[in-house]
Amino acid sequence: MALPTKTDEWVLESASSTTFALHQNNSVPIQPLGPDDVLLEIKAVALNYRDLAIARGLYPFPTTFPLVPTNDASALILATGSAISTLPVGTPVILLPAPLYTTGPMTTTTHAALGDGNLPGLLRRHVVVPASWVARYPSHLSFLEAATIGVAGLTAWNALFGSGLPGIAGGSGPRGVRKGDVVLTQGTGAVAMFAAGFAVHAGARVIGTTSSEEKVKWLKEVGVDEVLNYREDERWGETARKLTKDGEGVDLVVDVGGAGTLGQSLQAVRYDGTVAVVGFITAGDTGGPGPGLMDVLPRAANVRGILAGSREQYEEMVGKMEDWDFRPVVDKRVFGFGEAREAFEYLWAQKHIGKVVIDVGR
Secondary structure (H helix, E strand, O other), X not given: OOOOOEEEEEEEOOOOOOOOOEEEEEEEEOOOOOOOEEEEEEEEEEOOHHHHHHHOOOOOOOOOOOEOOOOOEEEEEEEEOOOOOOOOOOOEEEEOOOOOOOOOOOOOOOOOOOOOOOOOOOOEOEEEEEHHHEEOOOOOOOHHHHOOHHHHXXXXXXXXXXXXXXXXXXXXXXXXXXXXOEEEEEOOEHHHHHHHHHHHHOOOEXXXXXXXXXXXXXXXXXXXXXXXXXXXXXXXXXXXXXXXXXXXXXXXEEEOOHHHOHHHHHHHEEEEEEEEEOOOOOHHXXXXXXXXXXXXHHHOOEEEEOOOOOHHHHHHHHHHHHHHOOOOOEOOOOEEHHHHHHHHHHHHOOOOOEEOEEEOOO
């Protein structure tokens, strides 16, 4: 079968605070295949809040427009360059969210991510990328499920098991969450659902927050022990702390909100506990910059920013997902390729539970 030479893609022309300035380009030439490259047929694309932030001008990192958005996708290898011998044609893969980041500490160079106009975005039917940018995923996952594990799964994994995490629950030295720890997750978005599921499988007790009774069942189904409604309880951080042994506080908070939630996260965490800041979805909802030094110091808290993770961490995560037979939560509404704008709007409206996915073949 002849390989494709052209593809269809979605392009974001510029950032807009009022709309998603997306349009579809058809029959775009595919770049030539180099010796170290792979040609991919994109099967599914998963959206992240990062994609919305770029489109709405809220992203805190440099961005170059116009751009093909998104950096989470599953794909099938259609062809390989002459130097590639370990990835046969027909191999199902995902694209790593920070493809230059292999191991150790993140650096200015390895921090680079797909879909910001500086590295290729994935909301297209085909793409040529270096073979080092792709990785196999757990074989029990579908293409739709696999598309979700790059940014959200790896971010949650890094928050719970990253090497920067201090010893908790009486432990010493760097190590991840384990049996006996208490973890607080926020909401029912993708990172929170991954974090809650991973923590439960690791033997931790998990406290979750949500905005409605309707969503409580989703958290309970992944094994969350207690669920707090943050709309009804504005001091949910203090409430969470009171749910722990002797009221000392939780060992780890996975904070997806940023400025608008960090204050309560610091109220929830125990002395010398960790708040892993993995998102900034409330950045536009606060009247100020958020908590300061005197919110952190009284709890002797470790506040750790997370930007996805390395290939090494990804491979650790995949191994455990296979051991646990772990399946990510995909929202019940799956969009077709032609419905990309609707998918962005759906995620922006926070109608989802788990991950919003675009089935590129539809």
